[in-house]
Structure formats: C-alpha cells, structure tokens
Amino acid sequence: MSAVVDADAVTLARRAAEEVTDPEMPMLTLADLGVLRDVALEGATVVLTVTPTYSGCPALATMRDDLVHRLRERGFADVDVRVRLAPAWSSDWITERGRAALRAHGISPPGAAPATEGPTVLRLLPTRRQVACPRCGSGRTALTSEFGATACKAMYRCEECLEPFDHVKEI
Amino acid sequence: MTDHTSAYDGLLGDDSAQWAFGQDFEDPLAGVDTTLAAGVDGAALAAYCLMLGDDALVHSHRLSQWASNAPDLEEDIALANIALDLLGQARLLLARAAAADPSVVPALPAGSPVPPEDALAFFRDDADFRNVRLVEGENGDFAVTTARLLLFSTHRLALLERLRDSVDPVLAAIAAKGVKEVAYHRDHAARWCVTLARGTEESRRRMRAGLDVVWPLHHELFRTHPVEATAAEQGFGVDPAGLAADVDVLLEQVLSVGGLDRPTVPPTGPLGRGAGRDGRHTEALGRMLAEMQVVARAHPTGRW
Numbered sequence: 001m002s003a004v005v006d007a008d009a010v011t012l013a014r015r016a017a018e019e020v021t022d023p024e025m026p027m028l029t030l031a032d033l034g035v036l037r038d039v040a041l042e043g044a045t046v047v048l049t050v051t052p053t054y055s056g057c058p059a060l061a062t063m064r065d066d067l068v069h070r071l072r073e074r075g076f077a078d079v080d081v082r083v084r085l086a087p088a089w090s091s092d093w094i095t096e097r098g099r100a101a102l103r104a105h106g107i108s109p110p111g112a113a114p115a116t117e118g119p120t121v122l123r124l125l126p127t128r129r130q131v132a133c134p135r136c137g138s139g140r141t142a143l144t145s146e147f148g149a150t151a152c153k154a155m156y157r158c159e160e161c162l163e164p165f166d167h168v169k170e171i
Numbered sequence: 172m173t174d175h176t177s178a179y180d181g182l183l184g185d186d187s188a189q190w191a192f193g194q195d196f197e198d199p200l201a202g203v204d205t206t207l208a209a210g211v212d213g214a215a216l217a218a219y220c221l222m223l224g225d226d227a228l229v230h231s232h233r234l235s236q237w238a239s240n241a242p243d244l245e246e247d248i249a250l251a252n253i254a255l256d257l258l259g260q261a262r263l264l265l266a267r268a269a270a271a272d273p274s275v276v277p278a279l280p281a282g283s284p285v286p287p288e289d290a291l292a293f294f295r296d297d298a299d300f301r302n303v304r305l306v307e308g309e310n311g312d313f314a315v316t317t318a319r320l321l322l323f324s325t326h327r328l329a330l331l332e333r334l335r336d337s338v339d340p341v342l343a344a345i346a347a348k349g350v351k352e353v354a355y356h357r358d359h360a361a362r363w364c365v366t367l368a369r370g371t372e373e374s375r376r377r378m379r380a381g382l383d384v385v386w387p388l389h390h391e392l393f394r395t396h397p398v399e400a401t402a403a404e405q406g407f408g409v410d411p412a413g414l415a416a417d418v419d420v421l422l423e424q425v426l427s428v429g430g431l432d433r434p435t436v437p438p439t440g441p442l443g444r445g446a447g448r449d450g451r452h453t454e455a456l457g458r459m460l461a462e463m464q465v466v467a468r469a470h471p472t473g474r475w
Contacts, residue, residue, distance in 0.1 A: 049202070055348050056259025061197045082202020085263075085344035088351060116347070120328055120354045122421055124361055124428055146355055147249035151256065155245065171351045 006041055009076075013046045014039040016074040023062040024150050027105040030063060034093025037084055045078040046071055051089045054151040054171075088116075091152070091171050106134045108156065108167040131167055133158035198286065199262050200341065205270040208338045211405050216339060217272035218301070219402040221291070222448055223330075224264030225302035228292055229456065230323055231257035232463055236310055246313075249359060253320070256352040263345045265291045270341075283472045293467035297457045301398075303447040304439070305388040307456040314367055314374075314381030321360035322385055325421050326392045328353045329414040338406040361425045368429030379431065386434040393418075396448040 017039050018031040030036040030050070038049035048067050052060050064081045071079045091110035094102075099109035108131050131141045138160035146169070148155045153166040207213055234254035241247040269276045269287030276287045277294040285293070306323060310316060331353060334346035367378035393415040395403075402408020426433060442451040467473075 052259075054256060054259060055263060055345070055352060056255040056257070058255070064197055080202070083200060085200075085203055086340065086347060088344065088348040116350060119332060119417070120350060120357075122361060122424060123358045124365060124425070126362075127358075145245040145249055146359060147245070147252040149248070151252055155248075169355075 009046075010039060010041050012074065013041070013071060013076055016070050016076070017046075017048055017067055020063070020066045020070050023059045023066065025102070025105075025107070027101045027107075028094075028098050030067070032095045032098030032101065034089060034095070034098075035063065036067075042080075045080050046076045048079065048081045049084050050081060051084050051087075053089045057151055059150075089171075091168060094168070102168060103134050106165055107153070108132065108134050108165060110168040110170045113170045127154075129167070129170075131156055133161060133163070134165055135163050136161040198266070199288065200266050200270060203341060203344075205267070205341055207271065208340070208407070211339060211407050212401070213271040214274075215398065215401045215405060216342075216407055217268040217275045218398045219408045220264045220268035220271065220342065221275065222301040222396070222398060224261045224268060224291075225300045226306055226323075226327070227257040227264065228261035229300065229302045229459070230306035230319075231255075231261060232459060233306065233308070233310060234316070234320070237316065240310075242313055250316075253356045253359065256349075256356065260345065260349050260352070261292070262288050264342075267339075267341050267345065279471050284474055285467070285471065289467065293464045294471070297452050297460055298450040300450065300452065300456060300460070301448055302452075302456075303388065303391045304442075304453055304456075305385060305391060305447075307447070307452060307459065308385070308388075309455050309458075312377055312381060314377040315384045316381075317360055317363045317367065317378070318381035319385045320356065321364050321422070321425065322389050322392075324353050324357040324360055325418050326411075326414060328357050329417050329421075330409055330411065333409045333414070337408065342407055357421075364425050364431075365429040368431050378429070379434075382431065382434045383436050387436050387439040390438045391446050391448075394446070394448075398448070 017036055018029055020030050022028045022030055022033050022035070025033070033053070035050050035053060036048065037051050038047075040047045048071075050060070050063060067081055068079045090113045092113045094109065102109045111129055126143045127146065130139065132139050133141055136158060138158055140159040141156050142159055144155040144157050144164065146154045148166050152168055152171070154169050155164065156167050157164045207216065231254045234250045234257070237250040238247055241250055265288035269291060273287070276290050279285055279290055279294065305319060308315075308319070328350065331346040331349045335343055335350065337343040337346065364378060367374040369375070393411050395410050395412045399408060399411055403410040423433075442453070445451045
C-alpha cells in the first residue's frame, strides 16, 4: 500500500470510529467522551486505542464490539481494539461538542477535574459544584447522591423547576 | 438465516452481531504491555496482585448484596456503584496476576472459554483467597457496612496513592485509576459515619456498635505479610505497615467530627497458622463463595 493510500485509509478508519456513540450516553460519540484515544494502521490492521472511563465500566465490551462492527461495515476486515490504562481517563477529556450534547440532552456536564497528585483530600461535606440545571438553567440545584445510573454520574435536582437530572462527575 | 418458529435456533448461529454485548469475553488488558520490569519476580507480583484483587472482589460482592436491600434507593445505587468500581479493580488486578504468573490460574477443562481472571474469581476455594478477613463478614446492620467501608476505603486509598509509583507500569496504572474512584468511596463512607453518629440516639448507638464489629479486624490491613515485604523490596508494592499513621489521622478526623470515641475492642487474633492473607478465613467467606461461584462451577465450559 502506498503512503497516500495509507493516509486515506487512516482518515476513513478514523472517521468511522469517531461516529461510534457511547452505549449508555448515545448523544456522545466515543471520541467526544475521550474514550477513543487513537486510530492507526499496522499493515492491514486498524488499531483502535481506548481508555475506559471507570475500572468497572460494563460498557467497555459493547464499545469494543460497536467499534469493530462499524469498521467492518466500512470495509476494514482486521480491527484490533487495544486498552490504554495510563494516563487514566479524566472527565476533562470530554470535548466542548460533547459537553454541549450532554446539556442538550438534559445531563449536566462535569466541571474541572480535581488534581490527582499527592494525598487525596477527605471531603466530609457534600461536594460543592457550580451546577446549572440543564433544563431551566437555574443555578439553584442540590446534590441528591454522588452515585447515579452509571458509574460516571451523580444525581441532582433543580430547586427552581423541581426536575431531577444527572451530572457527569469530575474524575 | 434465522428460523422464526423457534426462539432458540437464532442463538446458535455464528453471526456475532446479534449479541448486544458480543460473544467473546474481553481481555481487560488487551493491548497492554505486561512485560515484567527488571528486578520484578513474576510469582511475587502475582501473589501480591491476588491479595489486592481479592480484597476488592470480596468487598465488592458483599456490597453488591445490598442491591434492593439498602435503606433507600439512592443508597442501593451508591453501594452498587462502589461495588462495580471495586469489581473493575479486582478484574484488572486478577488479570495482572494471571499475566505475571499463569500458574496461579486454576486449570479448567479443555475448551473452557473462561478467561483467567474469571477462573481466579470463580474456581478457587476459600483457602486460596488472600483477602483480609475485614471484607468478608456477613452483611447486617447498615452501620456495620458503613464502618467497614470507611476502614477499607481509607486504607485502600492510602495504598493506591503510593502504588501509583509502582515499578510495575500496569499496577501503577490500575492504582492511578483506582485513586480517583476510591476517593468517592471514602467520602461516601465518612459522610455516612458522621451523619449516623450525629443523627438520633439510635443511629449513634448503631454507628458505635458498627465500628466495634469491624475494628478488631482493622489491624490485619497493616500487618506486613512476607509477600508484601517482597513487593516493597522489589519496588512494585507497598509495605502496609507504613500506611498506618496516615490512615489513623484520617480516621481520627472522621471520628472527631462525628463525636465518636475510638473503639477499644482488642484486635482479633490469627486463625490457626495465619490470617486472611495466608488463606485463613472466617466461615462467612466459604458461604459467600458457595453462592458467588455455584453457576460458574456448574458450567466450566459454558458460554453466556
């Protein structure tokens, strides 16, 4: 394969991989979520590198299958999905487009992730976040629980419009 | 082609696209370089990873048993999420153990699709588990679970923070990820501990009683086992004795905010010739594993 054809193939493979959405938050692509780290060609094999959001994220197997299926649909027969553990996934990796998509679907995007060097500070009071209601925009919101429907979300409620909503946690 | 007269025929085809979660187990370390660093003994690394992996696995299972039984729906979800994080950590650690020393993985019948980390989780007897006894106790009062999670997550966070500098890059990566997760677990347990301690007379009494139940098993986390001594020497692990002072400061902080006295119950002694890290467990672990492992053991060549 010539270098030019290779470059085209990588572009096509990347385009296909970047269309694949998260199985639990389908308004987000894996690229916008920051899970898809790299797309490369090794000979005829497309190598996709992913970093899991949480250690126990049960969606990772589905993400891998979705990536392989999409690439096969586009004519890439050999697809290898590899896990990259370091650096660990951070909610800071969610793109601006991803954040807008979350907001548009009623999910509050994460703020800046806390620093992870050195000893972790014990937080005895509920985490203070500037969270705006994704439905009405009010800043009068209250944390219901730090744990929600998926590993990456906390539960909030809006004290203005009274609706509950999910917030993607800073990690 | 799918025969619509039988709902089951379609399941036997070889088109993997019909499966929402795929047909294959996925190697959690697929594509990760598991080569041993210079000076690291594979058997020693595997033994160490089994200890940390078993702590996470057993505690995860106990926490998951709260699903649909917790005091409220939010707590159901919280404990299930914490259990899921620990299960993920256990899976990575057991996979790391298997990659470092394949001889630790129980032999299964030819053709078994069970991946190594599942073979370790489901096909070892209690005497082969290396978790501390703290994590294996039966569930009962929610305050006991709160106290146990507080002691366990405070220890584990201190441990994982140091393991980020492990000379084993896989262990270092698992730890760096785990730190972010366990920080939420520790906050959750500490907040509940304070809430119960400063709640009603009854909730305070139960929080005290919960701490008394788990406190005697706390010291086991900080007693240096020969495997941990080797791990520290070779630079891939941490001597747990060195964590005790830092953990104590944090626990004191939680106890003082809650207005709780430090429990005075004496430590539980060893069982026979050792403790959890030597495979000496309480009866509760055997019962828990019997339930956890029964389906996998009945179908060692099963595909799901």
